Amino acid sequence: MNDIINILNQVRIVSRKIKEQRKEKFERGENYNIFNDLGFMSDEVHLHSMFLANLLNPKGSHGQRGKFLEAFLKMLQKSFPAISADKLELDITNASVEVEKYIGRQTDSEGGRIDIYLTDGKHSIIIENKIYAGDQHHQMLRYWNYEMSQKGDDTEKSFVLIYLTLDGCSPSKESLGEDLKENDIVCLSYKSDIRGWLDRCVELASRTPLVRETINQYISTIDILTNNVMEDNKDLLDILCKEENLDAVFDIIDSKENLINHIINDEFIPKLKDLAEDKGLEICGNYKRNWVSDRYPGAHFQKTGWKFLDLAFQFESVGLDRMVFGFVCKGESNRSDVPTPVWEKVQEHYSISSPIKDKNNDLWIHKDFIGNKNWNNSQAIKNLRNGKTLNDFSIMFDEAIDCVKGLDI
Template identity: 30%
Template sequence: MSTSTTHKALELLQLTQTICHYEAELERETGGNFNLMQILGVGHYEVKTHSPILAELLNPKGSHGQGAAFLDLFIDQLEITDFDTTTARVDQEYHIGPVTKTSGGRIDILLRDAKGGCIMIENKIYAEEQQNQILRYHNAFKEGHILFLTLDGSPPVSIAKTHPDKLQSIAYATHIIDWLEACRKEATTVPTVRESITQYIHLIKALTNQNTNSRMSQKITAAALQNPESLQAFFAVRNAESDVKRDILNTFREKLTLLAEKHKLHLSGPEDDFGAVYSSASFHSDNWPTPLCICFEFQGSNFSNLIFGLSDQGKLEQAVRNTFRESFNKTYGNSKQTGYWPAWNYWSRHRNWNADTFQAIQFGHFVDDLEHELIQMIDIINTVLKGQQS
């Protein structure tokens, strides 16, 4: 990078920092950061959060009071021409029979009209795709449209040998946000509906790592496009992202090492590939049975689906594993038990990392949050082991 480009990049960073500070203050004064769904920590639930919101907006008889306007915008965007929105009805978790290899299951959102038209929406935020799921739904409504909805528009794996003609992969990051923006314009004169849609848009942008402040994005874009030097500086800054993240993770490793020493534990990881699927950081003690440890592990790639819990590589007796899970549940509520894990949960507060997470690691509260969970799990382990000795 030339000296002039470096200077220009630093100027652009300084300008961006000024814009961010200004917009953050404006958001604070106007309450733009207030989002009930994020406060309640329910933003990652397909069944409890996203499906009900989507179904309500798509329902012509929904409480929004806009009739079929939102549904019309939805099918127009997806170029669905054989569905009558005026007679549409909407069902959630629609049961189509016991699950077999080729039939049955529950459709997340089902839309049907009086003429036999059908739209099935399979909603995937983080849940695993079930075996032959698309085939089973296709067999239930052979002429129906199947919309496979994910954060980034990834196609389904469980597709029949012959691709259903009316299968579409759609994304929260693009299709749903674009549709919601159109719905918000439609609801301009209905403040409660408009602001509810705005909050939902902000939630989805947070889940898909997009800037929730379009005004700020516009200002930064304008600054980057002022002249060739500014644009070159912008790309130079962007190309430094991997180096910035690497240095932050090195700091994170140092902080975890100090944390382990503080609590008289041994630390394994995080390795250089931290953030990849199944990469982890774990803590263990000489006083605990091998290989029991407290583990934080990504179940997805690119710093996604972070879980935490007790790991034993499946080597403890089942009765002991169940005891650990029962104790874990008293602190964290219902947990999951799998082959290598007596008890684990998604870490809802930091489940999917974004720019705010890296900022919290470098300058904020992230390690404090992790220590809070670590202390609670140390207490769980020690309580169970003490009970076994008595």
């Protein structure tokens, strides 16, 4: 215990220094990121697919014609030499890019929407873009089948099917189906492949400052998403890496999950329960749980007179990340159990302050939580204790209840 107290005292001193450095960095405007400030950080379609497609488009507003596309093709050829050269010989002057390309009604083996579709009429590149979303049933197989049907017997036509994720992981068996194999797919990562290509784009745009700095802003977004942000923490690391401190460091690390769960279960949830009751809501069930490790942890709140829906919050990723808040179908029911006029009215009312994330969702009508969306960090835990997050819940409870006032939900 004395070792832990000693190391915490040392870390506290260095931590104050780091905070001062971060404050200075903030005041110099070095933390400014327009994509993050507008809430687009993890928006696959409206930020990532649209931004990448714009850079890849020779007719894009960046004015660099085919420079960025050529750099992208060179990156693919260098990183994945197994791709035959002829598949990457796109005619830059005739190339076009489409986002969310509709390829027909979705069935078990066909149809859906391709995130980014690049083609010159003979050569095509299909990019399935994944930031956080899970794989859909036979998703890559459906895109493969579409391109095979377009190719037919034309030997001059070819395509490359790309699976783009933060870390370059492979698509699931659910996405590939029985016939498609992993080696039929090119797996790209934002962390290295896209990051390297974007660095090259910055070099190519050196004489166009607005384009260059916009790409740099996007690069900083990618760095945050891929945990590639390097802070000047050398002094802190020097302390933590000392041999006499290592046991204490790992004891502290091992206690993190228990600490977070204790604060949520024993300090925050009882306060949230009391707040909900003040609003005429009742928390459903016992929510003492392992919040850090459980899948989709959250809580439901029922209100007397509401027959079809409850209020709820939920984290969409393990590790208390990406918190959403909204209305959810009661119990084991789904959208088909809720009268269509009621469902649509709730969507209409609840979308006043924020766009609905998924109009086809069978269980949820939700939006991003207005406060900390990730509770696995020190500031979020402080906000659980100092009343900030409780106040955010109060605002969202009031807003939701007001939005459905007068509706028979």
